[in-house]
Amino acid sequence: MRDAEFLIEAMAGQLRDLLTRRRIAEPALIGIHTGGVWVAERLHQRLGVTTPLGRLDISFYRDDFSRIGVNPQVRPSELPFDVDGRHLILIDDVLYTGRTVRAALNELFDYGRPASVLLAALVDRGGRELPIEAHVVGARLELPEGSHVQLTGPDPLQLLIQTAP
Amino acid sequence: MSATHFQLDAQGRLQHFLTIEGLTCRHLTEILDIAESLHGVAERRVKKLPTLHGKTVVNLFFEASTRTRTTFELAAKRLSADVLTLNIATSSAVKGESLLDTLRNIEAMQCDMFVVRHSQSGAAEFIARHVKPHIAVLNAGDGRHAHPTQAMLDVFTIRRHKPDFPSLRVAIVGDILHSRVARSLIHALSILGTGDIRVIAPRTLLPAQVENLGVRVFHHLPEGLRDVDVVVMLRLQRERMEGALLPSEQEFFQQYGLTEERLALAHPDAIVMHPGPINRGVEIDSRVADGPRSVILEQVTNGIAVRMAIMSITLGHHARPVGEEV
Numbered sequence: 001m002r003d004a005e006f007l008i009e010a011m012a013g014q015l016r017d018l019l020t021r022r023r024i025a026e027p028a029l030i031g032i033h034t035g036g037v038w039v040a041e042r043l044h045q046r047l048g049v050t051t052p053l054g055r056l057d058i059s060f061y062r063d064d065f066s067r068i069g070v071n072p073q074v075r076p077s078e079l080p081f082d083v084d085g086r087h088l089i090l091i092d093d094v095l096y097t098g099r100t101v102r103a104a105l106n107e108l109f110d111y112g113r114p115a116s117v118l119l120a121a122l123v124d125r126g127g128r129e130l131p132i133e134a135h136v137v138g139a140r141l142e143l144p145e146g147s148h149v150q151l152t153g154p155d156p157l158q159l160l161i162q163t164a165p
Numbered sequence: 166m167s168a169t170h171f172q173l174d175a176q177g178r179l180q181h182f183l184t185i186e187g188l189t190c191r192h193l194t195e196i197l198d199i200a201e202s203l204h205g206v207a208e209r210r211v212k213k214l215p216t217l218h219g220k221t222v223v224n225l226f227f228e229a230s231t232r233t234r235t236t237f238e239l240a241a242k243r244l245s246a247d248v249l250t251l252n253i254a255t256s257s258a259v260k261g262e263s264l265l266d267t268l269r270n271i272e273a274m275q276c277d278m279f280v281v282r283h284s285q286s287g288a289a290e291f292i293a294r295h296v297k298p299h300i301a302v303l304n305a306g307d308g309r310h311a312h313p314t315q316a317m318l319d320v321f322t323i324r325r326h327k328p329d330f331p332s333l334r335v336a337i338v339g340d341i342l343h344s345r346v347a348r349s350l351i352h353a354l355s356i357l358g359t360g361d362i363r364v365i366a367p368r369t370l371l372p373a374q375v376e377n378l379g380v381r382v383f384h385h386l387p388e389g390l391r392d393v394d395v396v397v398m399l400r401l402q403r404e405r406m407e408g409a410l411l412p413s414e415q416e417f418f419q420q421y422g423l424t425e426e427r428l429a430l431a432h433p434d435a436i437v438m439h440p441g442p443i444n445r446g447v448e449i450d451s452r453v454a455d456g457p458r459s460v461i462l463e464q465v466t467n468g469i470a471v472r473m474a475i476m477s478i479t480l481g482h483h484a485r486p487v488g489e490e491v
């Protein structure tokens with residue numbers, strides 16, 4: 001069990017630098033349900049972003065519907081701003097295969113055409129199956145296959161890491 | 166095995182949607198929650214989700230319908246399915262052999278879902294029992310038996326306005342006898358724990374032993390409407406009125422038509438619903454149907470999200486797990 005707050009502090013610092021370099025004054029933050037929303041809520045506060053936080057549930061965009069069906073715990077996606085021409089920061093808790101981010105990008109573009117999308121993840125645990133990388137990462141973990149990483153929250157935010165034997 | 170159990174798979178999950186009867190609060194709540202997630206899709210630039218991309222949905226309509234057929238079509242299209250609608254003229258009876266032939270032919274076109282409307286009670290279940298196992302069947306209204314997707318869009322609409330079912334008083338008014346909508350709605354409301362379900366109708370338009378469904382019966386409209394939170398008006402099924410069950414439409418309106426004066430007896434925040442199509446001046450006055458308390462057009466809009474939810478749930482349960490970690 002590890003406290004996630006200091007990782008979020010590190011992410012906030014990296015994001016500030018990145019936004020300055022890219023001259024992005026007013027980005028919009030979007031968290032991916034559920035853990036990504038918790039991380040995004042904290043980043044939203046730390047970065048002092050005024051645009052309201054967006055929340056994305058990618059259940060209907062998953063690529064494994066024909067195997068597992070609809071997630072009964074799906075929640076509405078809410079993007080309380082116009083996506084067109086906006087600089088977006090997409091936020092998830094654990095970056096693994098990249099399939100969730102693929103689904104999230106597809107969903108975002110059904111709302112409009114953003115100016116740019118940055119990707120921030122609390123943990124990058126490797127194991128990518130798609131050509132997707134994060135711009136900002138709280139921690140990189142080298143884990144054997146079969147390990148399990150989970151963010152529990154919303155308060156306190158803690159990382160649960162089960163390493164495969 | 167009854168339709169109730171037949172529509173569930175070995176894990177108790179919906180694989181068809183044939184009737185509300187026998188479902189649990191968990192089944193209904195899951196449909197309502199997923200429909201809530203789908204409701205916002207219509208406000209986006211792209212009113213479409215990729216969920217059923219590559220699936221084929223066939224609407225088999227043996228009985229005329231505009232609203233139900235078009236909202237099923239839109240629901241399937243918004244989930245990216247391909248949709249085919251067949252309006253099949255038929256005699257009133259399920260013609261065993263020829264219906265099966267029709268089914269076999271459509272099955273041969275590699276479809277994944279049948280949406281069935283038929284004037285004969287039990288038609289959707291009959292079809293569900295005879296299709297190949299990978300096909301999901303949804304009942305879009307069968308005879309006087311059931312109209313489960315209508316009931317779900319009705320309780321969805323109620324929940325969006327008044328989420329606490331145990332504290333609700335709901336009155337269903339009019340031709341209960343011929344109404345599959347009423348039957349399915351009563352089951353849905355009672356499964357969700359609705360505190361007070363009332364039916365208001367003349368004796369000739371009530372089924373025998375209607376009290377056994379867990380409703381309170383009123384024959385006098387003003388008495389039944391007192392303090393209700395939801396008024397569901399039913400269409401007077403004029404085409405089914407051959408048996409002289411009523412003296413005249415005018416007299417029906419006099420006694421059971423919903424007017425502003427009578428609506429004033431209900432709770433001040435009461436909403437007015439109607440499954441459509443409405444007979445203005447027969448069961449409902451235009452001022453009420455078009456008035457501020459009416460949610461009749463909201464019901465139509467909500468029907469799309471609710472049908473999307475039911476389609477994706479049932480087709481999702483026809484998925485074949487391959488034993489991989491998800």
